[in-house]
Amino acid sequence: MKYLMTASALALTIVAGAASAESHSTSACLITKTDTNPFFVKMREGAAAKAEELGIELNTYAGKVDGDHETQVAAIETCIANGAKGILLTPSDPSSIAPVVQQARDAGILVIALDTPLDPIDSADMTFATDNFLAGELIGKWAAAALGDEAANAKIAMLDLAVSQPTVGVLRDQGFLQGFGIDLGDPNRWGDEEDPRIVGNDVTAGNEEGGRKAMENLLASDPMINVVYTINEPAAAGAYEALKAFGRENDVLIVSVDGGCPGVANVKDGVIGATSQQYPLLMASKGIEAIAAFAADGTKPVASEGKDFFDTGVTLITDRPVDGVDSIDSAEGAKLCWG
Secondary structure (H helix, E strand, C coil): CCCCCCCCCCCCCCCCCCCCCCCCCCEEEEEEEECCCHHHHHHHHHHHHHHHHHCCEEEEEEECCCCCHHHHHHHHHHHHHCCCCEEEECCCCCCCCHHHHHHHHHCCCEEEEECCCCCCHHHCCEEEECCHHHHHHHHHHHHHHHHHHHHHHCCEEEEECCCCCCHHHHHHHHHHHHHHCCCCCCCCCCCCCCCCCEEEEEECCCCHHHHHHHHHHHHHHCCCCCEEEECCHHHHHHHHHHHHHCCCCCCCEEEEEECCHHHHHHHHCCCCCEEEECCHHHHHHHHHHHHHHHHHHCCCCCCCCCCCCEECCCEEEECCCCCCCCCECHHHHHHHCCC
16 A cells, blocks of 8 residues: 655644632643644643633643644643643654653642543543543544445545554544545554555644645545545534545545534535534643542543543534444534533
């Protein structure tokens, strides 16, 4: 199979959120990959609202685009120096961040990964996340069922997150492929599958411009692509614009993960065929509650039954339901985005 990638500059700057002017006895940090992606904006809103409710001082840090490991390391070091009681982290590099996370834990700080598990997952005290493999599997099953017999002849573009293959991107990619009925290679990485239906992989940095460029690259490889997997809805929007420029927007299935309000609107408008909705506000608010409990008596959060993380749920959103795959329509999805 063909394997394509694009490179982009990953140098970012820290953006610090303003803490409450009121003095608090407990402080927490939220460190996200960006402060522009709607997913992380909603995560910050959830953390801030719950911190205000519980009387916790919250400091937030983010970069301009996905992938800035160095900024996240610096942010964690700042949180350690400032005596934070807990850190909520969406890691850009889930394995490389582990040593500084361990420094924070050794300093008595509760570290919770949000959305993206660390590698290994137990590098954090707990992970609050969507079941990202299931999220991918749902859109894969939907796409295969929507195509019916033609699934055997699909030409699939895989629009992934980053060259470093962070855990969240691997889980969604591999879940999609399994759901579609494609044999996996190593389930801990993407790009090693041998199924000829996969035209290729490209990376998007999880944003619209990246999605557009990745789609253009893969269309140059095979202009007859008819299924597009995207890591998230901003990448899906970019892919759609590229397809539109090629006159292919009406005969290609695009599937994604996020379930944000703009993404659900794109399902309603037919831009995205189906998306798996997750709940970043819930992830962040539960994370702040966990920090408050830890600060009060040392209690640490526990995983959902049968899993190694706290599952915050996932729901398939589509206006084209298929047999055998539970879903809700875009009208219901709009009521839930982003809880």
